[in-house]
Amino acid sequence: MTEPNEPNQPSEPDHPDEEQIAEAWRSAAHITLAPGPREVLEEAPAPDEEWTLPGGKAWVYLANPKFGLDKPVLLGDGFNTGPSDLDFSWEILERGPYPFISELRQRGRDVVLIGFDERSASILENAEVARAAIREAIARRKSGHPLAVGGFSMGGLVTRYALAKMEHDSEDHRTALYFSYDSPHRGAWIPIALQSFAHYIRKLNSAFSNQMNSPAARQLLWQHIAEWDDSPETDKERTEFTAELERVGGWPRQPRKIGVANGVRTGEGNGIAPGERAFRGKGLAITGTHLYTQPAGEDQLVAQLRVVTLRKPQIRTSGLPEIDGAPGGTLEGFGILADELNKIPAIIGLGSEAEIREHCFVPAVSAVALRDVDTHQKLYEPFPESSESEDSELDEYLCASQNEGHTLVTEELCTWIMDRLP
Template sequence: MTEPNEPNEPNEPNETDETDEQQIAEALHSAARITLAPGPREASAAAPDPDEEWTLPGGTAWVYLADPERGLTRPVILGDGFNSGPSELDFSWEILEEGPYPFISALRERGRDVVLIGFDERGASILENAEVARAAIREAIARRRGEHPLAVGGFSMGGLVTRYALAKMEHEGGAENDHQTGLYFSYDSPHRGAWIPIALQSFAHYIRKLNSAFSDQMNSPAARQLLWQHIAEWDDAPETDKARTEFLAELERVGGWPRRPRKIGVANGVRTGEENGIAPGERAFRGKGLAITGTHLYTQSAGEDQRVGQLRVVTLRKPQIRTSGLPEIDGAPGGTLEGFGILADELDKIPAIIGLGSEAEIREHCFVPAVSAVALRDVDTHQKLYEPFAEHSEDSELDEYHCASRNEGHTLVTEELCTWIMDRLP
């Protein structure tokens, strides 16, 4: 086995170089916001006031009507994605409206009413947040003028939340569970699992006693359900978490998918098998400040006993993180997340005197493989991840899917993907 090469570290720390642990903990608590999610870290502007705001058990719905005088007539319901804490309208608006393509405006121009579902806690169990989605669906039906069928779906985790909500309503039956939905859609949702590098998860847990936010996010109920491989402690062996196994069993219990609506999905990755350019075994992150010098995080390599990380924060210990039996998933076709970049950016916001300066030599990694987003294959082998697939495949659990023409950011809102969805709305 060949280990990644490391340059000699300047100013290798010794006992007298150590910054006080309490000082570092205080700095992390006051400055660092180390949680991983796509989209802007700070909303650049406030969203316009919605035409309606529905208070739901466990969440909120913000409604933008195509014609306020006509009221709610053709609802398109969108579930929010994964993060920590409550959904925020300003962030949702910026991602959906102020990025490469103004999706909300485009929907309204087509006479569609946009219902954005926000959750009180985005890291809560998908099963819990599905109750918020069910409440939003019932509220939309109660307020709708006419009988135009609903379109219900979501971005990333939101696609799984609404998938389960619709399937459960059909499974339970009865008039109160008549979802009246003609189309279900998902936008880069991890139907077969998502991926956060084990190197990043281990670092999150390693700094837990200094700042628990990153570790708490990785150990949240939603993360445990979404991630294909998970560790709860920095030195754990990666595995499919029990919470994911239980979630998949519960999803299967209610039928796996809603049967009545047509089911479509889009992926922010390609179907051609083209990798995203991230090579395995490359150093993606390194600590530069005295309190973190010696920390190195690497992209995932295949094979046995592969080093993916070396950790050092405050203390002189430098434990190594190794994995076995995992594929080269960081470079796989799919929607990407700037996990290494976010970590470095947030640590670099802390004053240099604290010694947590960092550099992301590779900023991103695959987060939702394309085969997962189109519910086609599992993600546990190189062949499943990288083998090209057809524009239409009966092996997909979706009725129809569409992949981006290039590997791009997870849940990036593009004209290519949005117009494909809108052309299929009921």
Template sequence: MTDSNEPTQPDLEQLDEREMAEAIGAAARIILAPGPKEAREAPAEAPAPDDTWALPGGTAWVYLADPKKGLTRPVIIGDGFSSGPSDLDFSWQIMERGPYAFISALRGRGYDVVLVGYDERSASILENAEVVRAAILEATARRTGDHPLTVGGFSMGGLVTRYALAKMEHDGGPENDHQTALYFSYDSPHRGAWIPIALQAFAHYIRSLNAAFSNQMNSPAARQLLWQHISEWRDSPETDKERGTFLAELERVGGWPSRPRKIGVANGVRIGESNGIRPGEQAFHGKGIAITGTRLYTQPAGEDELVAQLRVVTLRRPHVNTSGLPEIDGAPGGTLEGFGILADELNKVPALIGLRSEADIREHCFVPTVSAIALRDIDTHEKLYEPVTEAAAKDSELDEFRCASQNEGHTLVTEELCTWILDRLP
């Protein structure tokens, strides 16, 4: 990282940072989350569940296929990554009101849906796995009959449930009998997720004005999920020690549960086709007086490559450079509107504050295909973009997987992927 200093201008320096921070806090909520804007910002209210389980560290919302029969064929679905407590309305919006009504399809086939939420979605995966374990034990205790469970999750939820099941098998004993026949993951980052270094740097650079974005990027879950992470805007990208600890713990309990069949889907293609985002392109720029000069770029390969120029209030414009990273923003995989969310939220702040912004490119790859199907690491261009051939597919850690026919939004719930899962339920 390099820092170029320029003289400051009194009129800009005299902007009241306290007032600016209050304006941002009142109008904007810079939190990266999947889904369309209506889901992220104002999800329609979910119908009342048939039952609600209070769990240590979380909640389970239960929707029965037939309330007269009670819980008979449970499908437990773990929530994904964001900030704050899990939101039933948001989960329902994503899974039921998008391109495909997944919850209705499950119930229509006679399965009971158990949506597992956490008190804090950005807490450690290891902590939230205890919420899933409690939900599994609650389901087996309440179930009528002996139909085996299906357990899985969307995005980070696939890692939370993977670890929970593996740890239950490792610990053993009747108190850890998960009775699960099928595990599934939906665009889960088994080999790591990606948030552009430019976005992470901006999050930390504006921490004094609004800490929420930085706090999300520095949360335990983010440190465990992200392949490359920075804690401060000046830092050089690296694999955070929290991720190393999580991976070591996952390996300690066996890496994967051995009893259930393991399947997964990816919101990216298997043919190696880019999502069309080119490296080194301007993805975001400031337009208001307080942020003009801020420019964020998509990730280029090479040495000492510029990924961000940062400016908020003062005329100092430090540069953020990276070396040795692949062109990952355009890689095949599930996308996230990281740059778009940032611009949308800043544009909610009154114009007189001077933070008007524009996303030239709204999205970036968040979970590469090869990560979602647990096939390869994501540290080189070749690993990211090489097509998944039938021969290569045998190296996946999943028993079976399905990739989308086009690169699409991360955790987009489609008929193509959901019916593939439905056809494999026990």
């Protein structure tokens, strides 16, 4: 693979050419970063209702189909690429550690899963889908019971903006509770090492780079690069999104605002040390690629890249904290990359190993809207329970008792939310 603005580099002898590698990649691997299972083995049960919405849809599971919609709980989908997938949502919400949908319905709640035609589209665009779902729920209710509206990960930001915009526009959303589940209110994190690799291999396969450069990724990520050799910065789209959020009030003011984090509040990190090799290429076409966890300091090595060509450019960063090991919800970014590359036939030479599979994705302080994530102290300093805190922008929050997977659906966090439903 030739470098941008560089003369052609010779391929190694007796090795598949770029076209062969690209074709093998297209047929075997699909690198996108998202929590949850990579494959769904069982279909979700058919919903009681399906609403067609502009830019998306909603799948409705009623507590009592004979009665109809009574006490709606609306859940916005999280970040990924392509359209929302009901089977995937059901796998995460129902077949994981805790059957959240079933428990909600047993408590007499109607579950409305909000899906988007394109999950990587702008948060502002998908907020219009959420607004349409809220209007539909209000129109279809059989009683005057207020709504509970929220979402997982990006879905918490989508619904936060949707409710705030409705209030700004003097539209009654009839919502008594807003909730977020490990949503990156102060920004999310994908290691610069992974972002640089995504863009470096764009010529062979663009899907990973497209995801990292999508509108939603640019809005969610605290630090972003658009090209493999860029310097990390807050993307213009994130700046514009946060400005628009503030323009409509920042948060909805009418409902009570609660949130949960898949990370701890004690300051205890997830055990991932900075500056450690997390990923290495083993096949002939990728030997020489090394991706490292984020170290602090100046001119720090985070990646050495080599795919097909003989060159091995290095990626260095300055002024970033040791965020991969911070308290918060984790994502198996390095592991997903290695797993997908290892699906490609060995003859292609892209065999890889993830020596460290995961990294912090949503720091706990971001999920509870307490602090920014730009320094070691802000990330790692312990903070109190919500009843003792005046710093969070949420009315109440709960942090997990251990650092765990981003948006992992647990009894601990789900029962806390359900106990607060209107």
